[in-house]
Amino acid sequence: MRADGSSGATSANGVQLQASGLRARALVAGIAAVVIAVIAGLTIGPAGIPAHRVLMELADLLPGIAVESGLNDAHKAIVTDIRLPRVVLGLLVGATLATSGATYQAAFRNPLADPYLLGIAAGAGLGATIAIVNDIGDGAGVFDLVPIAAFGGALGAVTVAYLAGHIGGRSTASLILAGIAVASFLAACQTYLLQANADAFRRILAWLLGRIATSGWAEPALLLPYFLVTTAIVLRYRRALDVLAVGDEEAAALGLEPRRIRLIVLIAASLGAAAAVSVSGLISFVGIIVPHAIRLVFGTSNRVLLPLSVLFGAAFLVLADLTARTVLSPAELPIGVVTAFLGAPFFVFVLRTSRREIW
Amino acid sequence: MSAAVAVEALEVSLDRTPILKGVELGVSAGEWVNVVGPNGAGKTTLLRALLGLVAYDGKVHIEGLSSQRRSVRAQHLAYVPQSPVIPQGMLVGDYVLLGRTPHRGIFAAETAADTRIATEVLERLDLGGFGDRAVQSLSGGERQRAVLARALAQQTPILLLDEPTTALDLGHQQDVLDLVDGLRRERGLTVIATLHDLTLAARYGDRVAILSEGRVAACGPPDGVLTVGSIARHFGAHVKVLRDSDGPVIVPTATTTSRATGVAPAGRAATQNGDHL
Numbered sequence: 067m068r069a070d071g072s073s074g075a076t077s078a079n080g081v082q083l084q085a086s087g088l089r090a091r092a093l094v095a096g097i098a099a100v101v102i103a104v105i106a107g108l109t110i111g112p113a114g115i116p117a118h119r120v121l122m123e124l125a126d127l128l129p130g131i132a133v134e135s136g137l138n139d140a141h142k143a144i145v146t147d148i149r150l151p152r153v154v155l156g157l158l159v160g161a162t163l164a165t166s167g168a169t170y171q172a173a174f175r176n177p178l179a180d181p182y183l184l185g186i187a188a189g190a191g192l193g194a195t196i197a198i199v200n201d202i203g204d205g206a207g208v209f210d211l212v213p214i215a216a217f218g219g220a221l222g223a224v225t226v227a228y229l230a231g232h233i234g235g236r237s238t239a240s241l242i243l244a245g246i247a248v249a250s251f252l253a254a255c256q257t258y259l260l261q262a263n264a265d266a267f268r269r270i271l272a273w274l275l276g277r278i279a280t281s282g283w284a285e286p287a288l289l290l291p292y293f294l295v296t297t298a299i300v301l302r303y304r305r306a307l308d309v310l311a312v313g314d315e316e317a318a319a320l321g322l323e324p325r326r327i328r329l330i331v332l333i334a335a336s337l338g339a340a341a342a343v344s345v346s347g348l349i350s351f352v353g354i355i356v357p358h359a360i361r362l363v364f365g366t367s368n369r370v371l372l373p374l375s376v377l378f379g380a381a382f383l384v385l386a387d388l389t390a391r392t393v394l395s396p397a398e399l400p401i402g403v404v405t406a407f408l409g410a411p412f413f414v415f416v417l418r419t420s421r422r423e424i425w
Numbered sequence: 426m427s428a429a430v431a432v433e434a435l436e437v438s439l440d441r442t443p444i445l446k447g448v449e450l451g452v453s454a455g456e457w458v459n460v461v462g463p464n465g466a467g468k469t470t471l472l473r474a475l476l477g478l479v480a481y482d483g484k485v486h487i488e489g490l491s492s493q494r495r496s497v498r499a500q501h502l503a504y505v506p507q508s509p510v511i512p513q514g515m516l517v518g519d520y521v522l523l524g525r526t527p528h529r530g531i532f533a534a535e536t537a538a539d540t541r542i543a544t545e546v547l548e549r550l551d552l553g554g555f556g557d558r559a560v561q562s563l564s565g566g567e568r569q570r571a572v573l574a575r576a577l578a579q580q581t582p583i584l585l586l587d588e589p590t591t592a593l594d595l596g597h598q599q600d601v602l603d604l605v606d607g608l609r610r611e612r613g614l615t616v617i618a619t620l621h622d623l624t625l626a627a628r629y630g631d632r633v634a635i636l637s638e639g640r641v642a643a644c645g646p647p648d649g650v651l652t653v654g655s656i657a658r659h660f661g662a663h664v665k666v667l668r669d670s671d672g673p674v675i676v677p678t679a680t681t682t683s684r685a686t687g688v689a690p691a692g693r694a695a696t697q698n699g700d701h702l
Contacts, residue, residue: 083518083544083556085535177513306531309523311512319476319506320579321499321527366514 086367088374096377100157103381107153107388108145112395115141124150151280155345156387157380158289159278160352162296162342164379165372166335167353168360169300172307172368173328173335174238180353181339184245184332185223187350188252190343193219194273195256199263212273213288213344220340223248238328275400276347278387285345296338297376303331307368349383349402351409356382358412427488429454429583429615430475435483437470444470446639447483454488454582457609457616457630458644461623461651463660466636468619469507472585475617476504487583499527503576507588507619511560517571518556521547524578546577550604566597573601577608584609586618590625598622602629623664623675627651635659647672 108124109117115137123135123145137145167180174183181187197215227248231241260267280286306327309317314324339353356379357371364370383401386408390401428451435448444467452458460468474481477498487501503524512520524546525539547553550570555563560571569589576584586605590598606629609616620626626633627647634644637659643650651673656664667674 083521083540083547085522085540086516086519087534175512302532305534308515308519309526311510311515312523313510315473315478316504316506316510318478318495319499319502319504320523321494321496322531323495327531361514365516366512367519 086365087369089370092364092370092374093377096374096381099381100377103384103388104153104157107156107384108149110388110392111144111149112392113141113144115144120145147282148280151283151286152278152387153384154283154286155280155289156278156384158286158293159342159346159349160356160383160386161376161380162289162293162338163349163352164356164375164382165297165300166339166342168357168368168371168375169307169331169335170353171357172310172371173332174242175311175313176238176242177358178354179242181224181336182249182348182350182353183242184227184336185248185252186220186336186339186343187348188249188256189219189221189223190216190340191219191274191348192252192256192259193217193222194347195259195266195270198269198273199259199266213285216273216347217340217344219252220343221336223252224336224340272400273347274402276349276402276405277398278346278383278390278401289341289345292338292341296334299334300331301372301376303327304368304372307331307372311368347400347402349405351405351412352379352383352386355405355409355412427454428452428486429456429488430617431484431486432471432475433484433486435471435474435481435485437467437474437479437481439470439479444639445474445481448636448639448641450634450641450644452615452617454615455609455613456632457606457618458632458634459626459630460617460619460634460636461621461626462636467639468636469587471636472504472587472617472619475585476502489582496527499579499581501581502583502585503579503581505572505576505584505586505589507591509572511568513561515560516556517547517552517558517560517563518543520560520571521556521574521578524575527579542580543574543578546574549608550574550577565592565594566600569593569597569601570604573604582613583615583617586616588619588621590620590622598625605629623651623656624673627672627675651675 105117105121109115109120119135119137119141122133123137123142125131126133126135127146135142163181170179170181170183171177173179193215194212196219197212224245227241227245230248231244233244260270306322309320309322310324310327312320317324343349357375360371360374360378364374383405386404387401390399390404393399393404430450430452432448432450435445435450436443437445448467448471450458450471460471462468470479473479475485475487477485477493477495487498490498490501521543522535522539525535525543529535529539544556547556550573552567552570552574555567555571560568563571569592573589584605589601589605593601602625605616605618608614616630618630632645633647633650635642635650635655642659643655648668651666653664653666656662656666656675663678665676665678667676
């Protein structure tokens, strides 16, 4: 990746043309946001461990550095076994959801698109509900089947939406309408299951509202490969997605295969989003708030937007999780409540200021 | 002169409705041909077929085209659509650089040569200081020049223009067509343009082709093709064809007489050309 974005050419009268690219300033801002979020996420919490000791303890974890933090074993465990995996999971979920959202928006040329649009949320919700009401995920110890059921449901829903969208023609509008139909159907199934199993209601509700809760490193380890694959594919297509911004017809006249590109990036983004949803539940609006905030500040080019969505998405979710676990401390607010509380007004704001016709 | 574009027995159907029914058209290298015809005659479809954007039967030969791959075709044909999609927030410089897409790999960044070409094109089209402005913020005439700049940045030998003057006032229509004419002479471009305005079609370019009911009904120098009879037959319009040193001038006649004779489309033709009278 070109860090300074400079491939300028100076013409006779000194006017310089530069392609949009990720400028060093933006990259530094994104990395700084991640560092701040990580430090805040690790040092702030109900246990009241002094921040400098937390940082010393973390430094001690780095290879080749030995520092005595002076923390007792319980506090050490809180930092390294509870807070650290939780922060890492927050980074991965936030980065994946924000990047997937930005990808969906580019692929559909619709500023309000995100992976939930094609039924990912509804499919994951139904999968998790089925697992919870049948008690197959509860207390098994070795294996929590709820995330696996949610992942299967999410991928199943998005596959059905693709196939149904194809029946109705090949336009993006028919794909989105198919996604809405699939989501409504799955939501109806889920409501039926909820009504029929009132005793599982609380657990399902907690799952639906999302949480970045970990039991050690299992969840981050599960999500990491999906995050890496999704991000690698989507970032590789960032320039092609900029060409797709002029529409399929003109992109094809410029020599690209728009449908194939859209299919590849949507599969990549859907896979990542499904994996994120399966470990964290339904965390809404991250895929919309973060890309839009980046567009407002750094511009609309996908060359800038996609890499920054990885960084700011990661930072945003860690800070949202910090808010969720401290605002009602010692009780925890579901993180989906925090993101929706911030996201819904922002969504309306974007809708108001977005001058583009959506359809 | 060799044929830059040769179209033989071209047939295109959209949603099973035949649009082009055997188009024959040859365009020499360096020539400018204007395709005119009534609404729905298939002018845009003809350009889309040349670009490989619609499935067709028949032959489309593009000189030097070694492969049917889109990226190769886009190195030979540049397209200025009638209503280009202007992406929200995209800067003029980035927009013009899109024209370099067929020359770089799908995953590759622009090279210094790409930015140099885009810079030169912007200056040639008097958009030198516009590189970091949003395309959306441009006026109609500037925007049309930006779209043309993107097509020129493709550095193709053939330029396809679909109604390049729609939505422009008379002065800007002339500016754009003069610009195309100048560029064609400088760079030896072959130009195929669709135009609604028959007088403009007669003033610019070498030949006029009338596309009617899916076929090329007439093709040749404007004087021979744009006659009272052919315009009545293919456009259903009642016109006078005046002549001056630059060629034919097509003027709609008053509609009252045509109404009396019961010919309906004359009113439509008068409205269509009314903007330019």
